[in-house]
Amino acid sequence: xxxFRASFWLHYAGPQAFYGLAGRVWPWCxxxxxxxxxWGLWLGFMVAxxxxxxxxxxxxxFVHVPASWMSMVIYMAMAFWSVLGLTFNTRLxxxxxxxxxxxxxxxxxxxxxxxxxxxxxxxxxxxVWDARLTSELILFFLYLGYIALTSAIDDQRRGDRAGALxxxxxxxxxxxxxxxxxxxxxxxxxxxxxxxxxxxxxxxxLWGMLLMAMCFWLYTIALVLxxxxxxxxxxxxxxxxxxxxxQEIA
Amino acid sequence: xxxxxxxxxxxxxxYGLYVWGSMGVxxxxxxxxxxxxxxxxxxxxxxxxxxxxxxx
Amino acid sequence: xxxxxxxxxxxxxxxxxxxxxxEGLSAVFFFVVVAALFPLGIGPELTVLxxxxxxxxxxxxLLSSMLALQRLFEADFGDGTLEQMALSPIAxxxxxxxxxxxxxxxxxxxxVLLAPVLGxxxxxxxxxxxxxxxxxxxxxxxxxxxxxxGAALTLGVRGGGVLLSLLVLPLFVPVLxxxxxxxxxxxxxxxxxxxxxxxxxxLLPALFFGPLASAFALRIALE
Numbered sequence: 001x002x003x004f005r006a007s008f009w010l011h012y013a014g015p016q017a018f019y020g021l022a023g024r025v026w027p028w029c030x031x032x033x034x035x036x037x038x039w040g041l042w043l044g045f046m047v048a049x050x051x052x053x054x055x056x057x058x059x060x061x062f063v064h065v066p067a068s069w070m071s072m073v074i075y076m077a078m079a080f081w082s083v084l085g086l087t088f089n090t091r092l093x094x095x096x097x098x099x100x101x102x103x104x105x106x107x108x109x110x111x112x113x114x115x116x117x118x119x120x121x122x123x124x125x126x127x128v129w130d131a132r133l134t135s136e137l138i139l140f141f142l143y144l145g146y147i148a149l150t151s152a153i154d155d156q157r158r159g160d161r162a163g164a165l166x167x168x169x170x171x172x173x174x175x176x177x178x179x180x181x182x183x184x185x186x187x188x189x190x191x192x193x194x195x196x197x198x199x200x201x202x203x204x205x206l207w208g209m210l211l212m213a214m215c216f217w218l219y220t221i222a223l224v225l226x227x228x229x230x231x232x233x234x235x236x237x238x239x240x241x242x243x244x245x246x247q248e249i250a
Numbered sequence: 251x252x253x254x255x256x257x258x259x260x261x262x263x264x265y266g267l268y269v270w271g272s273m274g275v276x277x278x279x280x281x282x283x284x285x286x287x288x289x290x291x292x293x294x295x296x297x298x299x300x301x302x303x304x305x306x
Numbered sequence: 307x308x309x310x311x312x313x314x315x316x317x318x319x320x321x322x323x324x325x326x327x328x329e330g331l332s333a334v335f336f337f338v339v340v341a342a343l344f345p346l347g348i349g350p351e352l353t354v355l356x357x358x359x360x361x362x363x364x365x366x367x368l369l370s371s372m373l374a375l376q377r378l379f380e381a382d383f384g385d386g387t388l389e390q391m392a393l394s395p396i397a398x399x400x401x402x403x404x405x406x407x408x409x410x411x412x413x414x415x416x417x418v419l420l421a422p423v424l425g426x427x428x429x430x431x432x433x434x435x436x437x438x439x440x441x442x443x444x445x446x447x448x449x450x451x452x453x454x455x456g457a458a459l460t461l462g463v464r465g466g467g468v469l470l471s472l473l474v475l476p477l478f479v480p481v482l483x484x485x486x487x488x489x490x491x492x493x494x495x496x497x498x499x500x501x502x503x504x505x506x507x508x509l510l511p512a513l514f515f516g517p518l519a520s521a522f523a524l525r526i527a528l529e
Contacts, residue, residue, distance in 0.1 A: 046253075050263060057265035060272045067276070106279050114272040121268050138476045145473040152463045161526045162459045166473060169455060169519060173477050176508075180480035184487065219280065223287060230291040237298055246298045 013090050015232045016241050022225035029222035033215050040211030048204040057121050061205075064114040066213040067107045068132075070220060071139060072174075074104035078146070079171035082164035092228075094160025095235070097167060098150055099227040103220050105143035111136050131182040138177055142170040156235065311396045312404045319408030322381070329377060334416045337370040341424045352429045359428035360438065360489035364482055366424075367417045367442060371449040372471050374413035378405060378450075378457045379524065392528055402524065403517035406450045414446035430493070437492040437502075444505040445485040451509075451516030452477055458523035480508060 012018050044062035051058040078097045085093025115133050116126045127133070146163055153159035236242050253259040262269045323330050344362045345355055382388040382405075391401045421442050422435040430438065456474035460466045488501035 045259075055265060056263035057268055059262065059265075059269050063272055063276045103283065106283060110276055110279060113275055117268040117272045121265055138479060141472065141476040145469075145476065148465075148469050148472055149459060149463075152460075152465055152469055158526060158529060162523065165455070165519065165523055165526065166459060169477065173480075176480050177476070180483040184483040223283060226291070227287050230287070230294055233291075233298065234294055237301075242298070243302065246295070246302045249295065249299065 013088075013092055015092055015095075015236050016239070018092055019229055019232045022229050026222045026225040026229075029218045029225070033218035033222060036211050036218065037215035040208050040215055043204055043211060044208035048202065048208055054122060057118070058205075060114050060118040062208050062212050064111060064118055065209050066216045067110040067114060068136060069213055070216045071104055071108040071111050071136065071143075073217070074100050074107065074220060075139065075142070075167075075171060075174070078104065078167045082167040082171075085160065085164050086168075091157075091160075091235070092232075094157070094164065095228050095231045096224070097163060098160070099224045099231060100220075101143060101147050101150070102227075103223055105140065105147060107216070107220075108136060108140040108143055112140060129185065131178070131185040134181045134185070135174075135178045138181070139174065142174075146170070308396060308400060311394075312400055315401055315404035316408045316411075319405055320411055323408070323412040330374070330412045330416070333370050333374040333413055334420065336373060337366050337417055337420060338424065340366040340369060341427065345427065355428045356430060356493070359425060359430050360434075360486040360493075362428070363421055363424060363438065364442075364445075364486040364489075367421065367446065368449065368475070368478055368482060370417060371414065371446065371453060372474065373467075374409070375450075375453040375457045375470060375474070376467055377413075378409050378454055379461055383461050383527070388524060389528060392525060398521040398524070399517040402454065402521045403513075406447075406454050406517060406520070409454075410447050410450040414450055417446055418442045430489075434489055434492050437498050438489045440502060441485045441488040441498075441505060444502065444509050445481045448481050448505075448509050448512045449478060451512040454516055454520040455523050458520045458527055461524070461527040481505070484508075 012021055040062065044059060048059070050056050078100050081093045081096045081100070084090065085097065112133065115136070119128050119133075120126050146167055149166055150159045150163040153162055233242055233245070260266055260270070341363060344358065348354060348358065379388060382391070392398055394401070418439060422439050425435045425438055453470075453474050456470050456477075459473065460470045463469060484501045484504045488498045488505070491501055492498050
């Protein structure tokens with residue numbers, strides 16, 4: 001199977017083939033995620049030294065930063081599948097976008113939660129309206145909007161396409177929103193300290209963060225592939241191959 | 251290894267509440283997500299099985 | 307023939323809104339009420355009110371626009387006119403653009419005209435009021451144009467109104483930031499050029515892409 005041929009990819013665009021592929025791939029991703037997670041946490045909590053200014057409290061970055069990254073990566077993935085779906089009208093695209101959304105929302109929430117817990121001991125308040133946290137909050141709203149819209153529409157295909165459009169519109173707006181929030185923040189010169197301004201990071205700290213980021217990424221892939229398999233079964237329940245699977249386990 | 255004792259580890263130089271509050275909620279959220287995905291999958295399979303048997 | 311159709315739609319929508327004045331007026335009065343609520347909640351201290359005025363008036367305008375957005379496509383969706391528009395040989399984005407213009411004339415323009423009056427309640431200076439008016443003049447069309455996409459996507463969907471707010475308010479943030487920012491810049495003596503230019507820079511693509519995206523969304527809703 002030559003992966004440089006379009007037919008390779010088109011084959012897996014069909015729900016049945018993707019079901020099989022996803023089923024084979026997700027356990028490996030999950031296992032790898034677990035390994036990287038343990039390694040990253042070990043580096044972060046057992047090897048990395050305390051920070052000169054923030055003491056032991058800085059260790060929150062080992063989940064805060066990866067969560068933020070994932071919340072953005074997942075949204076971009078959603079936008080990618082949405083463009084694919086609207087262009088090629090594939091059924092799978094809508095399912096993938098829907099499967100990605102809850103995990104993206106969760107990471108956005110975690111980014112905000114850990115950000116607040118990091119901010120409180122460092123800057124004294126549970127919330128600072130710095131550009132990144134505020135943009136993250138708006139990103140969280142964008143996720144909620146997508147989930148609310150797709151849940152409210154009964155017709156699955158219409159929901160897919162409506163969701164795809166709002167995901168794309170949101171994705172286009174994210175840089176505009178980020179820029180305007182940054183402007184707003186510098187204008188009002190509130191917190192002149194930023195949660196993103198971390199002092200020169202020791203190598204170990206950086207490695208720990210990267211490992212955790214990859215752990216989260218693989219976790220996401222595993223979970224989303226698992227989730228999309230459920231959706232495929234649900235939507236294709238009338239087909240012979242799903243009936244065969246059901247029969248097998250009955 | 252830099253921690254002299256377990257209690258030092260949990261205390262995190264005074265930041266224990268914040269650090270473990272973060273790690274704990276993260277772990278909890280992921281666990282809930284995984285559990286939710288699994289139970290949804292099993293639920294659907296059970297539903298499909300029921301419908302299948304209904305046809306027979 | 308295209309522009310005849312365009313203006314015909316604008317005229318029709320404005321006329322229909324005029325016949326149902328209460329709907330349009332209630333959204334405008336909502337703006338007035340919201341603007342009055344804030345001083346009631348915060349206190350009559352003029353220095354404080356002067357500070358919060360740009361933000362309050364802009365948020366009030368935003369919320370009022372949100373309420374009005376639901377009406378953009380609702381009626382035509384209900385009686386089949388929208389389907390006719392989709393089937394007609396005239397490009398749908400053009401007709402949608404016409405509806406948006408009519409919508410703005412009926413629900414956005416009143417806000418622009420009312421805001422300076424309300425701004426007096428907050429003791430804003432004359433210059434600040436002028437800036438506010440200009441900023442709203444540039445910003446409220448953007449609300450109609452971008453909000454139209456949300457309105458199209460939520461047509462006939464359960465919980466439409468609240469869902470629409472959730473979808474569209476995050477997208478309005480840049481307009482809010484630069485719109486309110488313009489007035490604040492005026493008040494603090496910095497130039498408003500930058501803010502107004504950015505608003506204009508957001509308006510122009512919105513004029514083009516808003517109707518296009520909304521027409522696409524309407525086709526999704528009509529299937």
